[in-house]
Amino acid sequence: MPTGDASDDAKAERPREAVYRVLASIPEGCLASYGQVAELAGLPKQARQVGRMLSLLPRDTRLPWYRVVNASGKISFPAGSPGYQRQLEYLLDEGSAEASGRLRWRECRWRP
DNA sequence: GTCCTGACGAGCG
């Protein structure tokens, strides 16, 4: 076999799994930034990749995607959009946000 | 192959 592309497939799925793992490890009541998740997943400087993966998650996923916000400490959906509303709901539920929509940032360190 | 887009982030004025 002239090429070792079989390992490429496995390689392509590694980042995805790593992100899911980190995502699932975010403690309830905490918030993490895309960049933080990317770094913990071994993908430094690739916050956008994390965002893209989250956008591909099925609606019925059990992963706490809503605990991920941007580095400004805000929801990365346009205010008022469906995604924004949904995420805000979850965060209100966990006490990570106020009714006004303002998020309560907490410096959370955890072990993935 | 190139060009544009995107649930981002840091830097600068």
Next chain:
DNA sequence: CCGCTCGCCAGGA
């Protein structure tokens, strides 16, 4: 605090 630019990288047209 706001808006703009550039860097990063995967996907789709």
